[in-house]
Amino acid sequence: MTTRSLAQLDRRAEFIRRHIGPSLDEQQQMLKTIGADSLEDLTAQIVPEAIRLDSPLAIGEPMSEVHALERLRNLAKLNEVRNSFIGMGYYGTRVPHVIQRNVLENPGWYTAYTPYQPEIAQGRLEAILNFQQLSMDMTGMELASASLLDEATAAAEAMALAKRTSKNKKSDLFFIADDVFPQTIDVVKTRAEQLGLEIVVAPVTEATEYDSFGVLVQYPNQFGAIEDYRALADAVHANKGLLCVATDLLALTRLQAPAQWGADVVFGSAQRFGVPMGFGGPHAAFFATRDAYKRSMPGRIIGVSKDTRGKPALRMAMQTREQHIRREKANSNICTAQVLLANMASFYAVYHGPQGLTAIAERIERLVAIVAAGLKAKGITPHNQNHFDTLTVPVANKEAVQQRADEAGINLRMDLDGVVILSLDETHKALDVVLLWDVLLGKDHGLTVADMEAQVAMPQYPVRDTEFLTHEVFNRYHSETEMLRYIRKLEGKDLALNHSMISLGSCTMKLNATAEMMPVSWPEFANMHPFCPSEQAEGYKQMIDQLADYLVEITGYDAVCMQPNSGAQGEYAGLVAIKEYQQSIGEGHRNICLIPSSAHGTNPASAMLTSLKVVVVACDASGNVDMVDLKAKAELHRDNLSCAMVTYPSTHGVYEEQISEICNVVHQHGGQVYMDGANMNAQVGVTSPGFIGSDVSHLNLHKTFAIPHGGGGPGMGPIGVKSHLAPFVAGHAVVKTGHDSQNNGAVSAAPYGSASILPISWMYTVMLGSRGLTESTQVAMLNGNYLAHELGKHYPVLYTGRNNRVAHECIIDLRPLKEATGVTELDIAKRLNDYGFHAPTMSFPVAGTLMVEPTESESKVELDRFIEAMVMIRAEIDKVGSGEWPADNNPLRNAPHTLDDIVDPAFDSRPYSRELAVYPTAATRDNKFWPTVNRIDDVYGDRNLFCACVPIGEYQ
Numbered sequence: 003m004t005t006r007s008l009a010q011l012d013r014r015a016e017f018i019r020r021h022i023g024p025s026l027d028e029q030q031q032m033l034k035t036i037g038a039d040s041l042e043d044l045t046a047q048i049v050p051e052a053i054r055l056d057s058p059l060a061i062g063e064p065m066s067e068v069h070a071l072e073r074l075r076n077l078a079k080l081n082e083v084r085n086s087f088i089g090m091g092y093y094g095t096r097v098p099h100v101i102q103r104n105v106l107e108n109p110g111w112y113t114a115y116t117p118y119q120p121e122i123a124q125g126r127l128e129a130i131l132n133f134q135q136l137s138m139d140m141t142g143m144e145l146a147s148a149s150l151l152d153e154a155t156a157a158a159e160a161m162a163l164a165k166r167t168s169k170n171k172k173s174d175l176f177f178i179a180d181d182v183f184p185q186t187i188d189v190v191k192t193r194a195e196q197l198g199l200e201i202v203v204a205p206v207t208e209a210t211e212y213d214s215f216g217v218l219v220q221y222p223n224q225f226g227a228i229e230d231y232r233a234l235a236d237a238v239h240a241n242k243g244l245l246c247v248a249t250d251l252l253a254l255t256r257l258q259a260p261a262q263w264g265a266d267v268v269f270g271s272a273q274r275f276g277v278p279m280g281f282g283g284p285h286a287a288f289f290a291t292r293d294a295y296k297r298s299m300p301g302r303i304i305g306v307s308k309d310t311r312g313k314p315a316l317r318m319a320m321q322t323r324e325q326h327i328r329r330e331k332a333n334s335n336i337c338t339a340q341v342l343l344a345n346m347a348s349f350y351a352v353y354h355g356p357q358g359l360t361a362i363a364e365r366i367e368r369l370v371a372i373v374a375a376g377l378k379a380k381g382i383t384p385h386n387q388n389h390f391d392t393l394t395v396p397v398a399n400k401e402a403v404q405q406r407a408d409e410a411g412i413n414l415r416m417d418l419d420g421v422v423i424l425s426l427d428e429t430h431k432a433l434d435v436v437l438l439w440d441v442l443l444g445k446d447h448g449l450t451v452a453d454m455e456a457q458v459a460m461p462q463y464p465v466r467d468t469e470f471l472t473h474e475v476f477n478r479y480h481s482e483t484e485m486l487r488y489i490r491k492l493e494g495k496d497l498a499l500n501h502s503m504i505s506l507g508s509c510t511m512k513l514n515a516t517a518e519m520m521p522v523s524w525p526e527f528a529n530m531h532p533f534c535p536s537e538q539a540e541g542y543k544q545m546i547d548q549l550a551d552y553l554v555e556i557t558g559y560d561a562v563c564m565q566p567n568s569g570a571q572g573e574y575a576g577l578v579a580i581k582e583y584q585q586s587i588g589e590g591h592r593n594i595c596l597i598p599s600s601a602h603g604t605n606p607a608s609a610m611l612t613s614l615k616v617v618v619v620a621c622d623a624s625g626n627v628d629m630v631d632l633k634a635k636a637e638l639h640r641d642n643l644s645c646a647m648v649t650y651p652s653t654h655g656v657y658e659e660q661i662s663e664i665c666n667v668v669h670q671h672g673g674q675v676y677m678d679g680a681n682m683n684a685q686v687g688v689t690s691p692g693f694i695g696s697d698v699s700h701l702n703l704h705k706t707f708a709i710p711h712g713g714g715g716p717g718m719g720p721i722g723v724k725s726h727l728a729p730f731v732a733g734h735a736v737v738k739t740g741h742d743s744q745n746n747g748a749v750s751a752a753p754y755g756s757a758s759i760l761p762i763s764w765m766y767t768v769m770l771g772s773r774g775l776t777e778s779t780q781v782a783m784l785n786g787n788y789l790a791h792e793l794g795k796h797y798p799v800l801y802t803g804r805n806n807r808v809a810h811e812c813i814i815d816l817r818p819l820k821e822a823t824g825v826t827e828l829d830i831a832k833r834l835n836d837y838g839f840h841a842p843t844m845s846f847p848v849a850g851t852l853m854v855e856p857t858e859s860e861s862k863v864e865l866d867r868f869i870e871a872m873v874m875i876r877a878e879i880d881k882v883g884s885g886e887w888p889a890d891n892n893p894l895r896n897a898p899h900t901l902d903d904i905v906d907p908a909f910d911s912r913p914y915s916r917e918l919a920v921y922p923t924a925a926t927r928d929n930k931f932w933p934t935v936n937r938i939d940d941v942y943g944d945r946n947l948f949c950a951c952v953p954i955g956e957y958q
């Protein structure tokens with residue numbers, strides 16, 4: 003027996019072997035299979051020499067899970083979680099434990115992808131549909147979308163919708179009442195400036211003095227007042243404008259639905275429906291409008307259609323509005339939104355039901371009324387006559403109040419002269435009322451809650467008189483057992499990473515390690531208000547600064563801005579920085595954006611948001627940017643070239659040799675280079691955008707840096723910039739970020755975007771360390787090339803780069819097979835479900851193809867299982883081709899197969915067996931995933947648009 007020393011038994015780098023799927027032995031086998039000696043050799047075969055980094059990353063040694071958690075715990079302890087009365091769109095909430103454990107902390111929910119394959123996503127589609135129903139019921143509007151990024155960006159989308167749909171075509175002016183939250187005004191202003199629209203912020207009474215295409219009010223407003231906007235709505239409509247209303251879901255259980263008094267667009271944050279404040283996010287925004295504006299809706303909408311058996315089935319509706327199809331003509335650039343958080347909010351509504359929610363709201367209102375009664379008894383009358391959860395209190399000696407607040411460990415809103423604003427929430431109780439009196443009046447006030455409650459008057463506003471949440475789903479699951487089973491029922495309908503590999507090209511569905519996820523639930527991260535005094539958020543600050551430093555090191559840029567809360571939002575933020583920079587050097591006229599035809603849809607859609615004119619650059623036969631075309635177009639537009647947006651490695655999955663030349667051409671013609679960082683998983687530690695020569699990139703932390711996709715969000719899209727762009731990144735109206743950029747406009751509601759998921763990327767980075775990060779990239783490329791090699795024996799691989807290699811993903815061309823046999827990419831995608839797999843990315847960036855990205859986290863066993871499925875499917879296609887199976891009746895065309903198929907006696911007439919349909923491999927017999935609906939009819943759903951909950955009877 004050999005004995006090993008302590009050093010040999012060192013476990014510090016253990017996480018690398020947990021994160022990377024193939025063992026060292028398997029890596030050797032795979033390298034041998036594809037013809038490379040080592041990971042280093044393979045990397046040299048793939049990555050152009052000129053852009054190889056010459057030194058290793060300086061992130062540090064890998065850290066064990068336990069040690070990394072300990073270090074993060076020490077940072078978390080530097081956060082001081084105070085009892086918050088700040089409000090401003092962020093409220094304490096009690097996350098129902100059954101939702102916390104079974105949704106937020108459950109990989110069955112958080113590791114799923116956007117439901118592009120609806121047959122294996124009916125669970126989360128139902129949860130989102132519930133979210134839409136919730137949004138419609140509370141606002142009274144006819145149609146709601148599936149969630150937006152936050153309240154402030156929803157406001158910007160509302161303005162854009164108003165501009166698109168208003169019949170007042172001559173006006174470019176959007177009016178914002180000055181009692182709207184400052185961060186909302188800030189984000190709308192940034193967007194308006196980019197779109198060349200004029201913003202007036204003034205008292206709401208002045209709204210009718212302007213000829214506007216839309217007016218934005220807040221209900222209740224930031225001072226807590228509930229105003230009557232009926233006359234305003236009439237006046238806005240008389241001028242052919244739209245009335246946009248920011249509101250609060252909980253308040254709407256008490257207040258009249260905005261639709262009742264004439265609102266056209268109604269939106270807000272669903273955070274207080276059981277989603278922690280998280281220092282700013284992630285949370286979902288809701289967005290509702292009239293049916294007439296449905297084609298103008300931003301973002302995703304879930305709709306009801308039917309499957310081939312006529313059974314109700316859900317899927318994303320009217321996708322032709324969206325960026326992935328309409329590109330620069332899309333309504334918005336929304337891609338990743340906040341699905342996990344929308345689902346949490348909808349489950350919160352399901353859990354509490356209409357009565358429960360009303361009781362929560364009434365209780366808050368009552369507590370606030372008691373606070374107000376006490377203040378009045380002491381001669382202090384709050385400015386707002388009526389209220390839901392917020393009071394604006396005149397204060398003579400603010401310093402004394404501040405001091406007592408500090409002593410009591412509470413936060414109040416203190417930024418406005420002469421007043422203190424306080425908001426109560428679900429977490430507050432009678433003791434907090436006394437605490438507030440202590441702080442506002444001094445301890446010897448002598449008031450009691452019981453005495454003051456007796457003096458509370460009836461509400462002074464028109465109380466809601468319409469029903470809401472009457473659908474059965476909101477009235478059925480109120481015991482914990484029922485709720486638990488409902489969540490589990492939906493979870494079971496969805497394929498997530500806890501079942502099998504999700505090889506979606508461009509999406510990087512890697513491991514979201516448990517140790518990375520755990521800190522998200524820590525109270526020190528979860529329960530911080532984003533606008534708390536900065537000295538209370540020291541832990542957040544240090545964690546964010548460290549992560550920013552790591553990202554600077556990894557990207558080769560000079561600075562990172564953490565504000566954008568999705569990749570597409572990062573694109574927008576980066577383009578804004580480019581435009582502001584060009585403005586500052588007297589080149590504000592530059593307005594042309596070159597985008598290769600292979601670009602992701604968000605690229606042209608984001609360019610549109612900044613009023614850039616998109617000029618498409620062709621790709622050549624091998625999938626690379628056509629240099630002749632690029633040069634010609636750069637030359638043609640040299641006087642007005644603002645920038646080019648390129649993805650690297652390209653969306654075709656190859657390391658283009660000429661990337662440095664692309665950067666040079668653009669720079670020589672006066673433009674900036676925006677490098678889309680979605681494919682950073684093939685760059686980390688090997689090359690970097692900054693090193694290659696680009697000026698700005700977003701990073702999808704929810705792709706490369708291990709934040710889970712949540713079934714369609716959350717995400718984080720921080721941007722890295724070269725120093726000349728650093729002064730032009732997003733600032734924030736409420737929180738001074740302390741950078742040069744602090745007076746710049748904001749792009750998101752919160753200063754650091756969805757801050758509470760940043761610990762995931764922090765954990766990921768420190769646990770892997772320099773060498774684990776680099777090895778992850780190399781194994782991602784190994785897995786990509788192994789798949790390309792094996793699948794290439796049966797399907798043509800569309801594009802390869804030097805040495806016939808792909809980067810970390812590959813495109814399989816199905817068009818020749820379709821031509822020869824009639825079997826489509828859709829048939830293959832659905833047939834993969836029968837084999838227990840999620841389909842790869844379909845028809846992006848090339849129609850009729852599948853783009854496969856395995857990531858470094860998939861083991862050789864799993865890759866081989868996927869290869870086995872694809873090889874068997876290839877043989878099935880041949881049987882269709884040879885006529886053995888009819889073109890319209892075969893396992894591909896009939897896929898996916900459901901239990902309904904199997905128990906249907908009519909199955910006997912099919913030319914293949916039940917076993918082949920549902921148990922094509924040994925693995926499926928052992929661990930079967932059952933799609934719950936048959937193939938869904940998209941066209942029917944769009945023709946008969948229905949975006950609300952289905953009456954339960956319909957399912958029978």
Ligand SMILES: *Cc1c(COP(=O)(O)O)cnc(C)c1O
Nearest residue numbers: 337338508568569570602680717
């Ligand atoms: C995912 C992706 C985006 C958009 O990122 P989101 O976070 O979904 O907004 C942009 N470009 C490419 C190439 C992508 O793959």
